Amino acid sequence: MRRAQGLIEHLFMLAVAIGVVAFTIYVVIGLLSTNSENPKVVISYVDYNPPGSDVSGEYVLITNEGSADVDMGGWKLMDESNHVYTFPAGFILKAGASVKVHTGEGTDTETDLYWGRKQAVWNNDGDTAYLYDAEGNLVDSCSWSGKEGGAVSCH
Structure with a gap:
């Protein structure tokens, strides 16, 4: 037993x-x-002082470094002065892909989105680009001083 x-x-x-x-x-x-x-969406590049007109040449490059597509509908791109671009509903940034958010006017595509502004947003002598998700969480930011030569790589 x-x-x-x-x-x-x-x-x-x-x-x-x-x-x-x-x-x-x-x-x-x-x-x-x-x-x-987990999505890893970053601000990868900002062309804040392009040759020619700032408003027609400025853009921010957003990259999905993650392995899954990300629905960016309702996400926001902002500067220090609270100029706000809101990503359109249903905009999907595919895994490994990038999208340019242009300050000026144009027709939105999978790789290019247009803010539709008539004036430049990004300050040439220094500014910060902020990227927020649809819930208002800060996802990424990128700052520059103006000494980078008109554009800055962020990641």
């Missing part, structure tokens, strides 16, 4: 150990898959 009780205790401890290992593996795999699916 004592021997059977000892065997049952050992089997119970083995089952608990297997359960702990299985749970640990489940958590680690879950964290790894969650991290790989």
Whole structure:
């Protein structure tokens, strides 16, 4: 009888150990898959002082460095003076793709969006571009001093 009780205790401890290992593996795999699916959308480049007219040449390049497409409908691009561009509803930035947000006027496409402004937004002597998601969370920012030569790489 004592021997059977000892065997049952050992089997119970083995089952608990297997359960702990299985749970640990489940958590680690879950964290790894969650991290790989998190969107990583960044401001990658700002052409704040292009040759010619600022309003027709200015743009901000937004890049999806993540592995999943991102619905950017309702996201906002802003400067320090609170000029706000709101991404159109249903705009999807595909994984690995970029989109230029132009200050001036034009026809929106998958790779080019237009703010439609008649005046420049980005200050040539220094400014910051801010990117917010649809919930108002700051996703990324990029600052410059004006000494970069008219454009700045942010990442």
